[in-house]
Amino acid sequence: MSGPAVAAAPLGRSQLVVWYAVFAALSILANLASQKFAFWLYSGWLAVPLSVCVGTGVGLVVKYLLDKVWIFRYPHRSVAHGLQTFTMYVVMGLGTTALFWAVEFSAQAIFHTEPARLAGGAIGLTLGYFAKYHLDKRFVFA
Numbered sequence: 001m002s003g004p005a006v007a008a009a010p011l012g013r014s015q016l017v018v019w020y021a022v023f024a025a026l027s028i029l030a031n032l033a034s035q036k037f038a039f040w041l042y043s044g045w046l047a048v049p050l051s052v053c054v055g056t057g058v059g060l061v062v063k064y065l066l067d068k069v070w071i072f073r074y075p076h077r078s079v080a081h082g083l084q085t086f087t088m089y090v091v092m093g094l095g096t097t098a099l100f101w102a103v104e105f106s107a108q109a110i111f112h113t114e115p116a117r118l119a120g121g122a123i124g125l126t127l128g129y130f131a132k133y134h135l136d137k138r139f140v141f142a
Helices: 013-041 047-071 079-111 114-140
Strands: none
Touching: 013 047, 013 114, 047 079, 047 114, 079 114
């Protein structure tokens, strides 16, 4: 399964950087908006960790699809190969997710406000995506 016909030509280095940054921003927006929505739905004692998990899941799927089709232009040979690729994508993201969560939960612990927590999340995601590109290029979409 391949991406749209537009995705066939390889990106130049500057185009790659721009599109990766745009897709990272879209994924961060999807993550933080999902967190905000989950927090709005449930504000009990586990609201913050649950909202972060929801946002992480949404951001992961959005970023995977954008990276696979537009950044790495990676076709799957079969459904099994697609599941294997997604699993490797998730595994490569464990360390970067830990970084993201550490920054977000640290901001929450220090400032005790939702805007600070979300800003910490955005900073953590940005740092994580920088590292994730290199991991994905070498181990996932190689």
